[in-house]
Amino acid sequence: MQKLYPYFLNKKYFIVFLVFLCNSFLSAQLPTNGLDVKHYAFNITLNDDNNIIKGTAIITTDFTENVDKVQLDLVKKNSDGKGMTVLSVTKNNQNLQFSQDAQHLIINDKGILGQENTYTINYEGIPADGLIIGNTKNGDRSFFADNWPNRAHNWIPCNDHLSDKATSEFMVIAPDHYQVVSNGREIEETNLPGNLKLTHWKSEIPLSTKVMAIGVTKFAVNNLGNIGGVPVSAWIFPEDRDNGFKSYEFSKEILKYYIKNIGAFPFEKLANVQSKTIFGGMENASCIFYDENSVTSKDVESLMVHETAHQYFGDNVTEKDWPHLWLSEGFATYMTDLYLENKYGKDSLRSLLKQQRSEVVDFSKKFKKPVVDSSEAKNLMFLLNANSYQKGAWILHMLRRRVGDELFWKSVRSYYETYKGKNATTDDLEKIFEEVSHQNLKTFFHQWLFTSGQPYLKIGLKYDKVTKKETLNIEQKQDTVFEFPLSISFTNGNQTIIKTFNIKNKVTQEDFTISFQPKEIKIDPNVDLLFENFNLE
Template sequence: MRKILTLLFFVPLMAGLSARAQAPGATIDVQHYRFAITLNDADNIIKGQATVTAKFLRTTKQFELDLAGQNNDGKGMLVTALKEQGRPVKFTQDSDKLIINTKSIAGTVHSYVITYRGIPTDGLIISTNLHKRRTFFGDNWATRARNWLPCVDHPADKASVEFLVTAPAHYKVVANGLKIAEKVLPGNKKLTHWSETAKLPTKVMVIGVADFAVANAGNPGGTPVYTYVFPEDKEAGFKSYAVATKILPWFVKRIGPFPYKKLANVQSKTVFGGMENAGAIFYYEKSVYDFKGMESLMAHEIAHQWFGDATSEKNWWHVWLSEGFATYMTNLYLEGTYGADTLKSRLEADRKTIFGFEKRYLAPVVDSAFKGPMINMLNDNAYQKGGWVLHMLRRKIGNEAFWKGVANYYKQYNGGNANTNDLRLIMEKAGGTDLKQFFNQWLRTAGHPQLKITRDYNATDKTVAIHINQLQEKPYQFTLELLVDGKLYKTEVKDAVTTFSVPVASAAPEIKIDPNVNLLASFTE
């Protein structure tokens, strides 16, 4: 996901079992959602019929689904009926929950049909685009699906999903998965049925309904890549979005098979610059004309299909596993496409951003103490610092081991959930080294190394002693690279003060600190 500032920029059986996760204390594990949604042009009222199929994790007389009820302004969802196998089930609603009163036994599976209607307060954005045409776009991150869909609105509960959208016939509909039916209905309406069999978190379940121009940009590796743009922008959009056919196979080659059966890139109305909805990525309206920036934005969102969508965080504290991965995978794609200098320049820019953010909010990347609005978790710690940690991990264990670990991480947790420790264990195995200290200092400790570096020339043996002083309270452990008169030296640093000497040709050798941009630290000489 790329956040918009203001409006614009802001397998093996055991492996599969270990990847499954639920929120602590969860009563149900949703297996499948079937959302039948009716839209119209006369008003913003939606009619819904949701079939929620869930496995009960414990015996209970009552369970809850997330659903925003009607507020004082008359917006929100009102449930009018709830049935199981055609029989009414007792329920109540409050401002944010649908409480279902029914006895269920642990291990059993039940399907509930929920009929509801209302004007979404959020989640499904009903508005007009820049061409004054009416549009409907799902926008669920992080926990906004509940504003129009009865669900378990938490990333740990993943399920397959179907959308059956009835709308005026002039609209085209895009959603997760594959389009399995499109049927003209009486009254100048149309039913479009999309189905996704992969397990998704609700944050990336969406529909997009608009007057679209649609093109097939290509089928790299057998995965169809589609472009959905507003008709007025199709010439620019078909051109700028086509770069997806180059990005997708680059990631497939290194990470593993694409998790979904199609990839649609969609011009949309979203509060984000890009939103990584599974197999149906939404981009901000004017993105079609951003020919320079579109490649990096699209690389970020496509990387999310593996990281965040297919492999999802177990809870929001670990959101860097989505955003840090997407940030660094973008950098790696651009390095592979345009060279190492591109990676260096992006890392330098990200490093400055991280240090600026620390002055406003000093916290670890895995921020379990965070209490603010969910949207504020999309910060420079999750994106840039998370990406930087992956860069240093790659340098620590080596390129081959890093990519092996990335591929294994995706393979084990595809369709499931992971936390930071799960990633550590995978990377330890790939790299053959203990990474506890590395993960703790970079991800669970606030701040960064602040290094003061001085030098002393010894005329007798023609060497220079380089003194590395860590100014922060607790010393970090890391490898520091220095280029001395064109020769690269590496030294291991773990104490408050570290000194090492190198031969030099003069009393004033040229010294460059961290010449390859491999350390997240600030330097003063």
């Protein structure tokens, strides 16, 4: 996903963001409930009179261990009247006893390892979060799911952790002036008595709850075309039709790039949806939700490149747990850098990397945290930070320079092929890169991903005109010593040489000969190292 900042930073959203930072229900850890859900079928009824939703969830689950009670995530109705009340739970048409606590539905039924059970849960209530019911900027009523990271259980009973993927379908009954978009393929659209309409979408590809979604409002829908067998569409608020149809056209070119460089698109279609997500963009699988102002944003192209990358990295190959979020956000950020380099040239990559490097350095001054950060299980919104995005991107960039373009892309494709439809960890990525490149990357991964900070270098250079000898002194001023290549360019008039030094120690001294006296010296001239310069800037 992309935070509203830097795209559309405004106070309203910043306050929303802060509220989430403080919300304790965003805490999460690997689920211990023994569930492995196979399929969700959600029947959801929406209306125009009030914000109460009525739901019937049919949930088929396996068990990874024997359990005495079956526990699903579902937010219970609170003192503000928001949350879900369960009316009944059945299995094989038999009523089961159940109870609710603030965050869970507990069903009195035994789960047996390896045995599949199907539960039918009737419930209703006003969503406290997760399904945003309100008005579009044009004043039309709208309903947009916004499940990331674990807000789905505000409106649907589920195993609300990204490690449990299941196929899913949504059957939405809503007033017939609305259109409904969701994950997967549209199965049915039928007018019902009472000016209602049933719309049925089904995803045959297993998804995490964080990327399941429905979007319901008045839409203008443009079928943009078919790219590599994938129907691409734009779903735009009717008042924004012209702007939206035009700006979301980028989707086709972007999808082509990913199909060529990563592989076949994983999902049934690609719908680009103007929405009320609290984020700048949210990578719901096969129906990306964009902020409602995106249709007139100058940054819409890079936003779409980012969210489309997530269809591969984040949605189809999903990090196994939250500390590995950079496998989503670092990948989406660097894939965007690569796309823009390919389209606009090397200078555009360099300027993006410089910007991203300064964001990483700024963040590291405030927070001493590694990218793979296990300490933030209680505050998932905090993980939407420069470590997950910009530093993740930088690490991929340095990995690319280390193994070379050809092996970099080969490794990325191999990682995608190996883990598509599944979950992966940082170690899994390391193994793939090591297998493909035949390099030992242990130190690289350890220092960049599991250690906080980056090299903070004091660099001294002295030229002796008589001997033509240049003396280089480098001191690593940060706590942990890093290993990295550092390039320096020496220029005089039209003569330039670039020398690369492999730095391994706290202090490095090297002498070398240069036939001319350098007038201009550039540290890291091609922007290939994540570091901070002690002397310059």
